[in-house]
Each structure stands twice: as structure tokens, then as C-alpha cells.
Amino acid sequence: MIEIKINKPLHGSNGTMNLDIDLNINEGEFVALSGLSGSGKTTLLRILAGLENATGTLKIDNEYWLNEKYSKDSQKRDIGFVFQDYALFPNFTALQNLLYVKKDKELAKHLLDMTDMYELKDRYPNSLSGGQKQRVSLCRALMNKPKLLLMDEPLSALDPQMRTKLQNEILTLHKEFNTTTIMVSHDPSEMYRLASRVLVLDYGKIVNDGLPKDILLKTKGSQKFSFEGELLDIVRVDVIDIAIISIGQQLVEIVLTKEESKTLKIGQKVNVSTKAFTPNIQGL
CATH class of the missing domain: 3.40.50.300 (P-loop containing nucleotide triphosphate hydrolases)
Structure with missing residues (x-):
């Protein structure tokens, strides 16, 4: 101590x-x-x-x-x-x-x-x-x-x-x-x-x-964006998975689909974008 x-x-x-x-x-x-x-x-x-x-x-x-x-x-x-x-x-x-x-x-x-x-x-x-x-x-x-x-x-x-x-x-x-x-x-x-x-x-x-x-972690209002980042963690909250992603000097939280949860790996470089106001994550 x-x-x-x-x-x-x-x-x-x-x-x-x-x-x-x-x-x-x-x-x-x-x-x-x-x-x-x-x-x-x-x-x-x-x-x-x-x-x-x-x-x-x-x-x-x-x-x-x-x-x-x-x-x-x-x-x-x-x-x-x-x-x-x-x-x-x-x-x-x-x-x-x-x-x-x-x-x-x-x-x-x-x-x-x-x-x-x-x-x-x-x-x-x-x-x-x-x-x-x-x-x-x-x-x-x-x-x-x-x-x-x-x-x-x-x-x-x-x-x-x-x-x-x-x-x-x-x-x-x-x-x-x-x-x-x-x-x-x-x-x-x-x-x-x-x-x-x-x-x-x-x-x-x-x-x-x-x-x-x-x-x-700070949640701010949504807007159209497309950024590259690194997947730091996937956290299970109740029945959903949340990705913790480092983008520059910011950390963001994104709710994952079941398919994204299965395919993404911690430490992976990802692209985060919006489509029809819904965040989308793709591995690079």
C-alpha cells in the first residue's frame, strides 16, 4: 500500500x-x-x-x-x-x-x-x-x-x-x-x-x-463520419456487445452487430463509418 x-x-x-x-x-x-x-x-x-x-x-x-x-x-x-x-x-x-x-x-x-x-x-x-x-x-x-x-x-x-x-x-x-x-x-x-x-x-x-x-469514455452527438482506429476492447453489456475504439486521441463506444462481434479481434485496425445513421465497423 x-x-x-x-x-x-x-x-x-x-x-x-x-x-x-x-x-x-x-x-x-x-x-x-x-x-x-x-x-x-x-x-x-x-x-x-x-x-x-x-x-x-x-x-x-x-x-x-x-x-x-x-x-x-x-x-x-x-x-x-x-x-x-x-x-x-x-x-x-x-x-x-x-x-x-x-x-x-x-x-x-x-x-x-x-x-x-x-x-x-x-x-x-x-x-x-x-x-x-x-x-x-x-x-x-x-x-x-x-x-x-x-x-x-x-x-x-x-x-x-x-x-x-x-x-x-x-x-x-x-x-x-x-x-x-x-x-x-x-x-x-x-x-x-x-x-x-x-x-x-x-x-x-x-x-x-x-x-x-x-x-x-465520452459519448457525444452522432454525425456522419469515417475514421480509422484500433479496437481496444469488446465489452458485454446485458445482451449487447460494445466496441471500445481508439481514434486519434479519442475513445469511442460503438454497439456491435452479432456478425461484427464474431469477426472483429482486439488489437485489429478498423474503419468506423456511418450508413443511414447507423455506425458500421469493418476490419482492415
Whole structure:
């Protein structure tokens, strides 16, 4: 269990505000932090990591990392941190970046195998693609099997195809290690796919907290349209099937016919259009 009760004045482009967080996170939860830029998401991650000061308390499994008398050094906090810009050691190979955290070659090989990076273990960061660098960064963050994994928009710099691939790998790693994870993201489809819980921050405060489907799905008026998207999920509600589809930065819900339910597969690229005011979904 992670218990967070912190306060910190912030000064930014949106003026002065207080980051005021009172939050409990269960072990193994995957929490996505959403909200406008400047709402305090990254600052919260940095406070949890011990990279910024705050007042209040931070308690992890009955151990205080922060209270009125004490702040545990960031190097001694049992965390992994995945940054948007990778933050790899340029003079270390992929494997050496992992072994710097912990001299466990077996675990390093296992993590690199899981992310299809073992064959590139002797490459230096400057010879890796963005997606490959982020895989190494993710593996490195898990080398000490941390109690808490923090990710600050880890996939935002990648192209959509690579982003989807790494999302699947993050899911696989989370299922195996069950690491409590907090991720900052602006991508609704990413949050829906990865998170078990979504928190929305606004002006330093949590204004919404719930399941991804309750926070992210918004139904608006119908109109003629034709868009390509990705089928994220098929949800059974009473006697009907509803498709959850990612279209750009939006999530939409479409009621499926029986035939569509049988032929569509989660993860498939689809075309969503209207015909005689009725939504139609076709696999691509």
C-alpha cells in the first residue's frame, strides 16, 4: 500500500498553485495520471522519487519515505523511473546499463529477452532506435524489482506502431512482476490499454478518480463520419456487445452487430463509418 499526503506550492505558466494530494494506491495497481500540462503530474512523480521536496507524508508498506522529520534519499528509495528521454548512460552498452543497477546477469537476460532486445545487448545507445532505447530504459528500471515504478510519458516520443508494441511489452512486464506503477500520459488509448485506474489532476488537485472506462469514455452527438482506429476492447453489456475504439486521441463506444462481434479481434485496425445513421465497423 502506498499512502500519499503531500503539499507543495508550485509556480509556473499557469500562475501559483498548491499541489495537494491525498491518495492511497494498492499494491500491484497500474495508475495513469492525466490532466492538462502544468497540473502537477510530473512534479508528483519527482516528489515520490525524492527528486523534489514537499511537506506531508509518504508511506510505502508501513515505511515512511517522507514525514515532518525525515526525507529518505532518492538513491535509497525502492523505485524505478522511466523518463521520456530515456536517460541511458551513453558510454554503456544496453546490457551494461542494466547491470549498473544490479549485477544480476540472469535477470538482465530475462528482461532483455522479454522485450526482444537481447540480441542487441552489446549495442551502445547511439546505435539504437527510440523504441529500442526505451525498452532498455524500461528493463533497467525493473532490474532492482522496485516497489514502485514511475513512468513520465515514456512512449510519447515514439511513432504509433512502436508505441502500441511497447504498450504490449509494458503489460507483459507488469503481469509478471506485478510492480505498483504510476504513469503520466496524455494518450487516452494508452491509459485505457495499460491502466487499472485513472487519476485526473487539475491545478494541483485530483478532480477525478476511477476505472479507465468511467473516466475516459465520452459519448457525444452522432454525425456522419469515417475514421480509422484500433479496437481496444469488446465489452458485454446485458445482451449487447460494445466496441471500445481508439481514434486519434479519442475513445469511442460503438454497439456491435452479432456478425461484427464474431469477426472483429482486439488489437485489429478498423474503419468506423456511418450508413443511414447507423455506425458500421469493418476490419482492415
